[in-house]
Amino acid sequence: MSISFEHVSHIYSKGTPYEYKALTDINLEIEEGKMTAVIGQTGSGKSTLVQHLNALLLPEEGTIHILDRVITAGEKPKKLKSLRGDVGLVFQFPEYQLFEETVLKDVAFGPKNFGVPEEEAQKKAKQALRLVGLPEDVYEKSPLELSGGQKRRVAIAGILAMNPKVLVLDEPTAGLDPKGAVSMMSLFWDLNKKHGKTILIVTHDMEHVFHYCDNVVVMADGRVSLHTNVKEFFKDTSLCKGLNILPPALLRMKDLLKENGFDVPEDVMDETALAKCIARQVKKNG
Amino acid sequence: MGNITLGRYIPLDSPVHKMDPRAKIMAMLLVLISIFFPAGWTGYAIIFVAVAGVIILSKLSFKFIWKAMKPMLFMLVFLLFINIFFTKTGDLWLEIGNFTIYSDAILNTLYIAVRLLLMIMITTALTATTxxxxxxxxxxxxxxxxxxxxxxxxxxxxxxxxxxxxxxxxxxxxxxxxxxxxxxxxxxxxxxxxxxxxxxxxxxxxxxxxxxxxxxxxxxxxxxxxxxxxxxxxxYKVLKMHMRDYILLLGAAAILTGMILLAYFL
Structure with missing residues (x-):
């Protein structure tokens, strides 16, 4: 276990009338090599939590262990820069961070900041751009000419080019069309499964949590209210309903079937299996 | 970035916050003008007491004013150096070899410092309560x-x-x-x-x-x-003057006349 929070609290604008406690006594261990979803309502502290992972925000109380580094409240952290290279953080609407003249230059900006020589940085940038699925003819275009979805891919490539061990994404699919969102999620799935990156993803979309993630952290009022694996979380709809979350379509379908007298086993967890299960029972009962 | 104090509104519940913005702006202008009359230290003392009174009434802390003042310190130090090297009038206060400091150099700087402090107090009292x-x-x-x-x-x-x-x-x-x-x-x-x-x-x-x-x-x-x-x-919002607004305006006008008279008779 190399990413953990121990009694972490965070307060914004401390000592002013705008003081606001965003995180309270967070205790959390994030499994390496897994894809973890962070969910919760707006203002529950999700973004604040993930910004602690690369020390953009420092804890007011408590200790954070990230990879082989320790961040303790009240101490000036060392090796900040190398931490930011190891933990790649992609912000909400990252397309607003693009500034270079060409897409390629912008993606190479990250690695260059970490002291990678120009040519090597270009190579890494090209790799990252291929990974996010951008065609070669956009490499020399200005990032401002691209469409919204393409801009976001460029921004994500900008983080991937630094080759981080941990990738943290704050609502990466917000504002994308459904097709774009799905291809974005499968990109992260590939990065996790094929490239072995630990991924932390803040999202509102339960379908994404259900289909792509391994673990789930539920935040409420600046606290972790639940931390479990996705299979357990979506075993049935009771947990979701208790937390006021709309369950994924498949679970809602299963509920509906059960209400109408179908027999649905618990281990049916994808559409094909569910379809087969329905077909069998429809045939049997005519 | 979040601790910029200059010109920031501070939501508090005080009589000054409730005053009519027109009265506050006018009063600020009147008192700002009165600072520029050469009414001497007595004049500045009067203005300081009046403005401090308003700030206390507005429930703002003096620490907040001090924070707004801080960025000006650098400028004041710079000014002090210029004055020390170029103002050679008044009494001789210090002499080390060729290096001399005259009273006017220090007094002039102090004068400007006090004026700046007063101006920042006045403008902050306006922007922080409106x-x-x-x-x-x-x-x-x-x-x-x-x-x-x-x-x-x-x-x-x-x-x-x-x-x-x-x-x-x-x-x-x-x-x-x-x-x-x-x-x-x-x-x-x-x-x-x-x-x-x-x-x-x-x-x-x-x-x-x-x-x-x-x-x-x-x-x-x-x-x-x-x-x-x-x-x-x-x-949607129609401004209306109340008793307290007239009192503020009257106070500001009194300060201005006071300063003019002081400057005239001194």
């Missing part, structure tokens, strides 16, 4: 008489209110972009000069792009709701 929107309403009303000589009072007020309204947004946006670029390894504090230039560029370009985007969005939104600059508009 919501930006109320402030623009006040400015618009005060400019209305000048419409006769073709001063576009409403347009000026609208410009100011839009500019003020976007300050917190732009600060937030800047913070966001700083964080995003820091995540990409930008080091704003350390690093070589050429790296710093690049770092600043990586902030300014996105900030400009988003500022233009916001401006366009706002213009479209205003037009979509039928905003036309020259038209007559009614107001």
């Amino acid at each position: 919501k930006p929107l109320d402030m623009t309403l006040g400015i618009e009303d005060l400019l209305t008489p000048f419409k006769k000589i073709h001063v576009p009072a409403h347009e000026i007020a609208m410009l100011i209110s839009i500019a003020l309204r976007f300050i917190p947004d732009l600060i937030e946006e800047t913070e966001r972009i700083i964080k995003a670029q820091e995540s990409r390894g930008v080091d704003l504090r350390e690093g070589k000069f050429s790296e710093k230039i690049m770092a600043i560029l990586s902030l300014i370009v996105p900030l400009f792009v988003s500022a233009f985007q916001r401006a366009e969005d706002l213009a479209n939104a205003m037009e979509a709701r039928g905003y036309a600059p020259g038209e007559k508009r009614t107001r």
Whole structure:
């Protein structure tokens, strides 16, 4: 276990009338090599939590262990820069961070900041751009000419080019069309499964949590209210309903079937299996 | 970024917060003008007591005023040096070899320091107790008489209110972009000069792009709701002067006359 929070609290604008406690006594261990979803309502502290992972925000109380580094409240952290290279953080609407003249230059900006020589940085940038699925003819275009979805891919490539061990994404699919969102999620799935990156993803979309993630952290009022694996979380709809979350379509379908007298086993967890299960029972009962 | 004090509104519940913005702006102008009369230390003492009274009444802390004053310290130190080297009048206070300090050098600097302190106290007392929107309403009303000589009072007020309204947004946006670029390894504090230039560029370009985007969005939104600059508009909030506002104005006017008299008789 190399990413953990121990009694972490965070307060914004401390000592002013705008003081606001965003995180309270967070205790959390994030499994390496897994894809973890962070969910919760707006203002529950999700973004604040993930910004602690690369020390953009420092804890007011408590200790954070990230990879082989320790961040303790009240101490000036060392090796900040190398931490930011190891933990790649992609912000909400990252397309607003693009500034270079060409897409390629912008993606190479990250690695260059970490002291990678120009040519090597270009190579890494090209790799990252291929990974996010951008065609070669956009490499020399200005990032401002691209469409919204393409801009976001460029921004994500900008983080991937630094080759981080941990990738943290704050609502990466917000504002994308459904097709774009799905291809974005499968990109992260590939990065996790094929490239072995630990991924932390803040999202509102339960379908994404259900289909792509391994673990789930539920935040409420600046606290972790639940931390479990996705299979357990979506075993049935009771947990979701208790937390006021709309369950994924498949679970809602299963509920509906059960209400109408179908027999649905618990281990049916994808559409094909569910379809087969329905077909069998429809045939049997005519 | 979040601790910028100059010109920031502080939401508190005090009689000064409730005063009419027009009265506050006028009183501020009157007292600001009175600072420039050479009424000597007595005059400054009177103004200081009056302004401090208003600040106490407004429940603002003096620490807050001090924080607003801090950025000026550098300028004052600079001024002190210039005065020490170039002002050679008054009594000789210190002599070390060729190096001399005369009383006027110190007194002149102190004079300016006191004036600056008073000005910052007065303007902070206004901006910290008046919501930006109320402030623009006040400015618009005060400019209305000048419409006769073709001063576009409403347009000026609208410009100011839009500019003020976007300050917190732009600060937030800047913070966001700083964080995003820091995540990409930008080091704003350390690093070589050429790296710093690049770092600043990586902030300014996105900030400009988003500022233009916001401006366009706002213009479209205003037009979509039928905003036309020259038209007559009614107001949701109508300002009304109360007893306390007249007292404030009277106090400010008294200070101004006092300073004129002091300057005349001294």
